[in-house]
Amino acid sequence: MNVIAEGFDNPSLKSTSTKDHFLGGVFLLLVVISIITVVYSTVSWMTDSQRLPLSRVMIEGKLTHVSPNEVQDVLSKVPNMGTFMTQDVNSLQAALKTLPWVKQVSVRKQWPDLIKAYIVEYKANAIWNSNALLNANGKVFNGNPADINSNIVNLYGPDGSSEKVLSVWETSNRLLKPLGRTITSVVLNERRAWQIILDNGIRLELGKDARENRLNRFIQLYRRLGDKAEQVSYIDLRYDTGAAIGWISDDESSQESNK
Template identity: 50%
Template sequence: MWDEERLPLSQLAIQGELRYVTPNDVQQQLATLDHIGTFMSQDVTELQKSAESLPWVAHASVRKQWPDTIKVFLVEHQPVAIWNGNGLLNLQGEVFQGDVSLLQQEVVKLYGPEASNQQVLTVYRELKPQFAQFGLVISSLLLNDRRAWQIILDNGIRLELGKESLQSRIARFFMLYQQLDQTVNRISYVDLRYDTGAAVGWYTEQELEQERQNDQSH
């Protein structure tokens, strides 16, 4: 039963709803193992650990099927955000190192100090529907090393929110945003790091014209 000439493991079956992992990825990963034994001698735990070391794989289940087949069922990470530029966050807010260039849909860009990924994702999920009520989309949310928050909207407006009173400062921005009405497309940034009021930075006509030319060229 341990004779590789008689009972080699020669077939590999890949299963699961896969968008980012290819059978070739799995085959190449398992090929890096020092040795794959016979149907009887091969430890499936070793194969499972190897498959789960692939960046996009959240979980792998491996079993043998008589007489010569390894069946690998894969569950992929579901990307919900780009983390610090080159990492990704899954639905649970865990960091994984999938290739950002492979993303098949737009996701928010989140930034923060080490181990702040869960916190930043939670805050984003709380804020997203609030901004959506005003037809606004958060493209980036940043928590800096001083624990101050910054938001960049998909229309280019940057919000400086500071460290405290996050919700009240965002509510103040919404009030201001509604009052500015037709001039919102000229806003560069809104600094809300005050007890009351806000400082608004405006694009110059020259900057707006450059922006329009860039949009047309794209």
Template identity: 50%
Template sequence: MIKAAFNERNYSRAVSFVQKNAIGGGFFVLILLLIGYLTYSTIIWMLDDQRLPLSRIILQGDLHHVSALDVQRAFSQLEHVGTFMTQDVRELQVAAESISWVSHAAIRKQWPDTVKVYLTEHKALAIWNGNVLLDTYGQLFNADIGQADDGLVKLYGPDGTNNEVLDTWKTVTPMFKELELSITSLVLNDRRAWQLILDNGVRLELGKESLMERVKRFVNLYKKLGEDAQNVSYIDLRYDTGASIGWFPKQELTQENLNDKVL
């Protein structure tokens, strides 16, 4: 009898334990299901373009050539613009930097529907080979030359020499300031010879070697020409010493005497 009562109590306890754990386990499973449902619902809600669309663009930066409409057009070229939660800002950055005048783009999202776009524009310094712009860092970029500032220097050279030509222009430009002249065109031809044209129309043939020495020689020569300088068509400095001067037609008869005077 005692043994039977003991077994009955143990059985009741075991049943009670199983029942309690079953209730607890069921509740735990219910909680997991609820969490899963809420997570799934939240993800679906975030992925819904109608609920968290990226609908506003805030454009920032010191801009002269790029507008918000340009940015909108660039973003519209993307295959699909996602929601606030799903859109990769790197894709937006690539799209923004595809705009011709844009040098760099920084993109960030602002809750709940805004994209902030900070743009840095190229600063055009020269026209390269007649159809491409060159910025202050020597980087080539395709943009409407008509939108660039007037009076940009024209630089020419073989492919891949844009930085060399730009650096040379920067180096020799100060040498003309004391004559109150500036370079309108600088050419490095396929034979690696230099030619430049000044804003008064004078063409300088500088050759392949001793560029700086020849520019200095021109400066000294030009000072000696005085008022006759306005009649000069070109000056050929491709000599060890001296130079050959070409005059406009009305001065051709006196060219030899003037050469003797200044060389």
């Protein structure tokens, strides 16, 4: 007959259970330590500039004014440059956007140590106030006029007027095209009066109002001048009808102050 006693502890079973719990706790502790060690080693590896340095730069794009040395120099000044794994490409893009002539830039990393920068340059449509440049929309951008190799128009005007002055230059150039003349300068002064200088040196005083009508009056007058146009210094069109012509003297050009 088998007798089962209830309510009595079995010392051997209790000892085994305690031992199992202890071993389970030790195993869990070892697992946690192993995970921490792996994470620490991985983070140390990712942040070790000696193991994962960003040591090379590749520049892509059709570039005329941005040089590799400029790119390398600005990237070398990025504070707290990280490793391949930790470096934020947005900060690199922001640094490159500060370079003159840079319109757009895209930066990406390529394993194991390469930075690829694709750069799009601005196209200069005009020199603005002698010390800045305008794009096709009349926006001032960060570029040096001294970098321009070809002759482009010089535009002048008060702050905030660049779009208007560029538009007037484009419109006036189209009107003058049948004459075979181009514009070298357009000036909008503080009193909002217009002045245009042609490629043959003639200065046109157009005043504030009826600019296109006055320019059309010049076109008619210019055709009537024929060969005499080569002796013209300026033409003042700030009249309801007609114009005043200033002629080049033998030794110097005559001058007239703006009204």
